[in-house]
Amino acid sequence: MRSCWHPEAWQVINNLVSMICRLCNGEQDANTDFVKLELMEFLSMIPPNEINHASVSDHLHIFTSSCVPQALVMLYMSPYKHNKECATESVQELMASIRFMLPQTVSSQFVPVVLLLCKMLQRAAGYDDSLYKFCRSSLGDLVKDAKNFNHGGVVDDDDNKVVIELQDMFPFAAEVASKLSRGLVSSVESVSDFRFLRDDVTDFVAFLKPLKAAVRYHLVSPSILPSIAKFNEEINKIKFVYMLFDGMLKTLVGCFEKMEGLVIEKKENGGWDQFLVILKELHDVSKLFQGGERCFWKSLKDFTRSLCHLIVRYAKRGEDYGWILDQKDAIDFESRRHLVMLLFPVVVIDEYDDIHEMLIDRSQLLAESFVYVAREDPERLRRGLFLEFKDEEATGPGVLREWFFLLSQEIFNPKTGLFVACPNDPRRSFPNPGRVIALALMNNIQVGIVFDRSFFLQLAGKNVSLEDIKDADPFLYSSCRQILDMDPLAVDQDALGLTFVWDIDELGSMKVAELCPGGKNMIVNSRNRKAYVDLLIHHCFVASVAEQISHFARGFSDIIGEEKNMKTFFNSLALEDFDRMLHGSESDISVVDWKAHTDYKGYLETDPQIYWFWKLVENLTAKQRKILLFFWISMKYLPVEGFGGLTSRLYIYKSNESIDHLPSSHTCFYQICLPAYPSMAMMKNRLDVITQDHVGYSFGTS
Structure with missing residues (x-):
């Protein structure tokens, strides 16, 4: 051992494997803590900053040639409970150290080791085993975090060597996709286990990353895949990714068909927060295939209600929703508004904030x-x-x-x-x-x-364009439209008498601005009149207000x-x-909606004062209702949803003030304070005062 490279590392690994063998043989004096300690000791020997990675390769050779992965799996499958616990802790510690302790250039070389552990655990313990799923997720994270991909697989940054073949990821990607599909279907049929569904989504996204990177080099129409797949290994990779995409998209369509009814009935089962994540991933994959993006959106066109529900309910600040906003006609106003408002920072007012x-x-x-x-x-x-x-x-x-x-x-x-x-x-x-x-x-x-x-x-x-200025300058719009619609012969005979200039009135003084270099000498004719109109619009509505x-x-x-x-x-x-x-809303303020969103404190809905109040509000003009609303909540214009779009219900409080007093309001809390006026006539007199435009905001207290 002294004559070989890295004798200390060989010694640590030899001690580690020996201890595992003793534990598996049931020896009473064997130390389970020793396994994890020796494993961490070995990892600490790997040089993290060495430019020549030959030493890292040597350590990996020591680790694998000594059958450490096989020994750890053997320990995990041991009939002794303490051995299983020891193996679980050791493998989890190993995965965490590879991911977070070692630099990325080193951890990427451990990918084959993690792959080997996953394969052995899958065969020995099965797909549903917790340690296998943990290792599979760790493999996905390592693959996702790798910086270098090519069409062959995950590549080491330094020598450009493929450390894991693309085909090695196919079984895991297919397994996760299948499990995820079942979870999604379950989420619209019954209450799902949210945690495992989120884990499956995370793994699905991780394993797709290198697969997408490989397909990105070969833009292929799905229609030709069957005929050429058997002759071309690269096309087989592309076909695999397309089959994942197609199968998952069909699953989502089936889920949306059931979700539409649940949204109407307001019966959400849970677990739906992952649908947007999967949709984003599938949309990204769809762009890798000719016609794929069109197919993606066509599949969703009948499920606008479900898609919009997911957006409003689950879209979160900090995520990228450009893929949806690029197809803004596929969603409704409320969803578009929700997504663009996520671009703004959240307003959180705290007494300790420096507001x-x-x-x-x-x-x-x-x-x-x-x-x-x-x-x-x-x-x-x-x-x-x-x-x-x-x-x-x-x-x-x-x-x-x-x-x-x-x-x-x-x-x-x-x-x-x-x-x-x-x-x-x-x-x-x-x-x-x-x-x-x-x-x-x-x-x-x-x-x-x-x-x-x-x-x-x-x-x-x-x-x-010309059509865009119709409201801003109807006279100019009409003039430009006439120029474009005139008989070409008349234009060419200089019937317009125009050149490429525009007269500007600056503080009563007329100035001439050329629309282009040499514009004074360019006569407008039938061939250049479109250019003249475009330049004129640009000058009046773009250049002149650019600052x-x-x-x-x-x-x-x-x-x-x-x-x-x-x-x-x-x-x-x-x-x-x-x-x-x-x-805000263009509609007149609805008294019915107003009343439906108002509660009472001190009054009952059946009290005469409440009856009189709403009767008087019904008889107010549209302008007076706005002034009353402004007096009440400091808003003249409601959200497009009406009163239901406000952040709070409204309140009518019974005021203890004398009936000689006018109503008052606490606008912060959407409260109007109404004295118990003895007659409808007196209440009308008081409302007439506060619904005058010049005093409508004078009595609010907060």
Whole structure:
């Protein structure tokens, strides 16, 4: 032993195997702790930072040629309970050390050892054995974490040698896929064992990673696989991956067929949180085959309800859902909204957090608000906002909602010059500082504003076309449409009298801007009129507001985190989606819905004051209802779901104040405090006062 390489390592392994043999023979003085200690001693001898990995290979040779894996399995299958426990602890410690103690370049060389352990445990103990499943998961983790793959298998980083063949992973991938399929079916038929289902999903994703890497080199149509598979080893690998994909997709379709009814009946069995993980993995595989992605989405087209339920229920912040958002028409508005809102940081207000405090003078609302918002570190703004109005006691979420609404209305007021209203739709406007809008979205506050299509498209990084400016500038749209529709002969006879320039009115002074170099000398004709219209639209709606849009985008990105998230946000929504998120419901406030989401404290629903109240609300104008709602909860615009979309139910409290007093409110808690007025006429008089626009927010207390 002294004459061989690494004699200390040989000695440790020899002692280890000898002790295992003694334990298996039932010797009473054999020490079970010795096995684990010697195993760890051996691993500590492997040089972790040696550039030449010959020493690592030598140690692996010592480990395998001494039949340590076989000895550990023999110990595990021993009839003595303490031996089984010893083997379990030793193997678990070995797996943990390989994965977490050794550097990746070294641990990748242990993959064949773990593979051998898995094969032997599978044969000796069976598929359902806990130690086998632990080793199988460890193998999957090692394979998944490996940095180097090729079409042959997992490759060692240093000498580019294949340490595990791709075919060696087929049985494990197939086994996991089969077990996972059974678990998924069980999850829609009965209550599943969530833990094991999650473990199976983790293993499935792990074993698929190198398989996908191999298939990525060969984009093949599934239709030709049967005819060429028997002649081509590479195609056999591709066929295996396709069969996994096809089988799992069919399983999911069967599950979704049952899930549709369960979603309607609100009977979820559990374990459904793993469906999105599997769908993402299958979508990734589908892109490896010609027509595969189309097949994937076609298979799901009849199960929108189930897919949307999974998204709203289980989609989590920090995960990648671009694969769904790229097919945004496959899901509904609520799901799209949920996914894009996950791009924002979560608002968690804690008394120990360094939240951003603001003290605002109502008479200087716009100026002071922008000082607080524009100059503050975005990180503090994301932590939460606390606001007070000067000389007012009210604080809390209700005051914050009021501030967002009032500030947005002020920003979008044409008199401020920050925005210009669109002639065809006075609700729509051009760019403003983006932090305010992003903060309103992050805090789920509807501010009654929508944006012009051309602005929205540019935030998404898309081009602006003629049809996109229809609302923003109907006169220019009509003029451009006439130019494009004119008889070509008339255009070529210079009936238009146009060149590639545009007249600009700057503070009463007319200036001429060339739409392209040499534009003054370029006459518009039938051949270039489309280019003229495109350049004109670009000048008026892109180039002329590029700086403002850049400022808005930068402000929005400050809150959502980065520019990539901002573009994903706007790319994943239709303009109508964004309208609904920012503006809220377009419908008139429903008194029936209002009443259904209101509870009572101190009053009974049958009390005359409650009957009078709702009768009077029914007779209010649409504008008065908005003012009353604003007085009550500091919101004039409801979410698209109506009152059901609010974070709380509403409350009518019986006030102890004199009947001479007006109603008051605690907007933070969605409470209106109503004195016990003795008549409907007196209550009407009091409601008439608080539903006047200029006093509608004057009596809230928090």
